[in-house]
Amino acid sequence: MLIGLAGVLAVAAPVLFAVVGETITERAGVINLSLNGMILLAAMGGFVVTYETGSLLLGFLSGMLIGALVAFIVAFSSITLHQSQVAVGFVLALACRDLAYFLGVPYMNLPGPRLPVWSIPLLRDIPVLGSLFFRQDLMTYLSYIVIFLAWLWIFRTRPGLLLQGIGERPAAAFVRGANVNLMRYVYTIIGGAISGLAGPAYSLNVKAGWMGIQSGLDGFGWIALSITIFGGWNPLRAAFGAYLFSFLQWLGLVLQARLTGIPTQVLQVAPFPLMILTLLLVNISDAEWVGRMLAALPEGTRRRVAKLLRTMRASPPAGLGVPFESE
Amino acid sequence: MKKNIWINIGFQAGALALALLITTLILVAVGAPPFKAYVGILGGAFGSTNKLVAVLISWSPLLLTTAGVLITFSAGLWNIGMEGQMTLGAIFATWMLRLLQNTALPPALIITLGILAGVIGGALWASLAGALKTFGGVNEIFGGLGLNFVSTALTIYLVFGPWKRPGTGSMSGTQPFSRELWLPTLPNTELSLWALGLSVLMVVAVYFLLRGTYFGLRLKAVGKNPKAAFLLGVPTWQYCMFAFLLCGMLAGLAGAIQVTGVYHRLLPNISNGYGFLGLLVAMLINYQAIWAAPVAFFFAALNVGSIQLQIVYKLDSSFSGVLQDLLVLLVLLGEGARQRFLRRQ
Numbered sequence: 001m002l003i004g005l006a007g008v009l010a011v012a013a014p015v016l017f018a019v020v021g022e023t024i025t026e027r028a029g030v031i032n033l034s035l036n037g038m039i040l041l042a043a044m045g046g047f048v049v050t051y052e053t054g055s056l057l058l059g060f061l062s063g064m065l066i067g068a069l070v071a072f073i074v075a076f077s078s079i080t081l082h083q084s085q086v087a088v089g090f091v092l093a094l095a096c097r098d099l100a101y102f103l104g105v106p107y108m109n110l111p112g113p114r115l116p117v118w119s120i121p122l123l124r125d126i127p128v129l130g131s132l133f134f135r136q137d138l139m140t141y142l143s144y145i146v147i148f149l150a151w152l153w154i155f156r157t158r159p160g161l162l163l164q165g166i167g168e169r170p171a172a173a174f175v176r177g178a179n180v181n182l183m184r185y186v187y188t189i190i191g192g193a194i195s196g197l198a199g200p201a202y203s204l205n206v207k208a209g210w211m212g213i214q215s216g217l218d219g220f221g222w223i224a225l226s227i228t229i230f231g232g233w234n235p236l237r238a239a240f241g242a243y244l245f246s247f248l249q250w251l252g253l254v255l256q257a258r259l260t261g262i263p264t265q266v267l268q269v270a271p272f273p274l275m276i277l278t279l280l281l282v283n284i285s286d287a288e289w290v291g292r293m294l295a296a297l298p299e300g301t302r303r304r305v306a307k308l309l310r311t312m313r314a315s316p317p318a319g320l321g322v323p324f325e326s327e
Numbered sequence: 328m329k330k331n332i333w334i335n336i337g338f339q340a341g342a343l344a345l346a347l348l349i350t351t352l353i354l355v356a357v358g359a360p361p362f363k364a365y366v367g368i369l370g371g372a373f374g375s376t377n378k379l380v381a382v383l384i385s386w387s388p389l390l391l392t393t394a395g396v397l398i399t400f401s402a403g404l405w406n407i408g409m410e411g412q413m414t415l416g417a418i419f420a421t422w423m424l425r426l427l428q429n430t431a432l433p434p435a436l437i438i439t440l441g442i443l444a445g446v447i448g449g450a451l452w453a454s455l456a457g458a459l460k461t462f463g464g465v466n467e468i469f470g471g472l473g474l475n476f477v478s479t480a481l482t483i484y485l486v487f488g489p490w491k492r493p494g495t496g497s498m499s500g501t502q503p504f505s506r507e508l509w510l511p512t513l514p515n516t517e518l519s520l521w522a523l524g525l526s527v528l529m530v531v532a533v534y535f536l537l538r539g540t541y542f543g544l545r546l547k548a549v550g551k552n553p554k555a556a557f558l559l560g561v562p563t564w565q566y567c568m569f570a571f572l573l574c575g576m577l578a579g580l581a582g583a584i585q586v587t588g589v590y591h592r593l594l595p596n597i598s599n600g601y602g603f604l605g606l607l608v609a610m611l612i613n614y615q616a617i618w619a620a621p622v623a624f625f626f627a628a629l630n631v632g633s634i635q636l637q638i639v640y641k642l643d644s645s646f647s648g649v650l651q652d653l654l655v656l657l658v659l660l661g662e663g664a665r666q667r668f669l670r671r672q
Contacts, residue, residue, distance in 0.1 A: 083660065090405070091610065226469050272473040273477060276474070
């Protein structure tokens with residue numbers, strides 16, 4: 001059981017990188033919809049670089065580089081060229097995916113290097129918590145740190161406040177002297193680099209190697225994008241979403257061994273209806289008919305339901321996806 | 328004015344050239360002879376009558392998904408769920424054919440009912456994404472994508488479960504239907520003029536729907552500015568739902584045609600990327616229905632041609648995808664650069 005849960009934390013690492021990176025990007029007001037393909041490309045690229053050079057570090061760096069490059073294209077096309085972020089992001093998602101499958105063919109199904117486990121002395125001996133949190137690999141530790149740092153940066157520092165500003169009210173941030181578009185570039189690229197880590201964190205750790213379409217990574221980026229929404233653009237809540245998702249996935253695997261009646265493929269797509277359901281919960285309080293229904297409820301129940309809906313609700317940064325022009 | 332036309336052509340040509348340059352570099356990087364590869368694609372698409380027929384067979388579903396997505400794009404909606412809608416069309420068509428295949432009904436009627444069932448299946452799946460969007464606030468991109476994955480799982484479940492071939496289920500799909508239940512084809516080919524005619528007809532219909540009708544005009548108003556449209560008395564959410572329904576019907580039709588006209592059975596991955604490709608075509612033609620037919624034909628040719636590439640040069644056939652994606656990406660970027668250039672002047 002404990003080993004299983006520790007596995008959940010390790011499996012969640014790529015999801016966390018993807019989600020935290022996207023949270024930072026979207027906080028700045030840019031949607032990087034390319035995540036699904038970009039992560040596949042980073043997974044393939046990271047694996048190939050490590051396979052050729054033998055260096056895990058270079059593998060992870062190349063994943064970040066791919067993430068940053070793709071994010072740069074998103075930023076350039078939307079900020080400088082005023083093209084639809086959704087259109088460019090979607091095309092990039094397809095392009096990177098096809099590119100990953102095309103370029104990865106010679107490296108399919110090779111035995112790959114894998115990140116070693118580094119348990120932390122002293123901390124690992126704490127009962128329960130030690131074997132849960134501190135007998136992991138470097139990437140899993142890094143994922144804890146990234147969540148915390150991202151949260152600290154956004155909500156507890158001055159530049160973080162400005163970051164919130166350029167996503168919420170870019171015009172106001174501009175008046176106060178912020179170079180909105182430059183900062184959007186910077187945060188999109190940083191966010192992309194962090195999300196890019198998700199690729200090698202998967203192909204060099206969670207499921208080592210590159211297996212083309214069989215890698216089981218297609219769809220991962222879309223899940224990460226919806227967890228970003230579920231997380232309400234807050235790294236902590238997003239991390240909760242990522243862990244919850246990984247836990248449910250693990251539960252599915254455990255159940256699969258018990259319930260032989262359900263075909264594997266059906267359980268494999270279980271995350272997707274779940275994704276729709278969570279998005280429904282997060283957004284439904286905005287729907288007009290919900291408001292009308294609520295008004296019809298008796299006062300006490302109405303308050304409680306409204307409160308429940310409010311806690312689940314997540315509203316995006318007001319300037320998300322809206323280009324900013326200083327003139 | 329005349330100068331602007333040349334500027335437009337210049338930027339378009341530049342985007343195409345850049346896309347070709349990048350794919351050429353990619354080919355060089357994997358050690359393939361670029362020129363031979365391009366010639367190989369052309370040969371693979373147009374080298375013989377059989378290959379041309381294959382292009383036409385692949386053209387038909389792509390025409391339908393492109394036409395469908397032009398409707399939802401007009402309403403400002405991203406119907407990424409077309410893959411799933413097409414799959415549901417295929418499932419419903421298969422279901423109807425299985426239901427009626429051993430009855431005394433005339434085959435022509437069974438096929439017609441099968442295609443109608445497919446249309447309904449696609450529309451139902453699309454209305455699910457539409458309802459999630461209009462009543463649940465779930466962005467249609469995520470709703471549609473989620474439903475795509477669900478539809479794939481449903482197909483696999485059916486192929487390996489209730490509808491499996493006698494013996495064991497396999498990835499090659501369900502038991503093929505008997506010949507009477509195939510859409511009639513031209514002699515010695517697998518090309519069904521019914522499928523092709525229906526697809527072309529639908530593109531023409533969508534062109535006139537969007538261009539020449541009151542409905543099309545109001546749909547575009549919803550797409551351009553939903554608030555203004557609503558204030559002017561357009562029932563906004565009804566129009567969005569209707570756009571989803573129409574698009575789903577066309578995608579479902581495409582799925583039903585794959586079952587009745589091409590594969591004659593249900594396969595895993597029967598949508599084969601045509602839904603996504605339809606989105607790409609629509610973006611490439613800048614949402615102008617008039618260009619749908621030729622560009623979809625070109626994309627279909629790339630798809631078929633790259634199969635040859637795999638056989639001759641051992642290059643993965645995902646190369647056509649790379650080429651198509653980069654083409655669309657650079658045309659989008661080129662369009663942005665052109666607008667920026669004109670603003671500057």
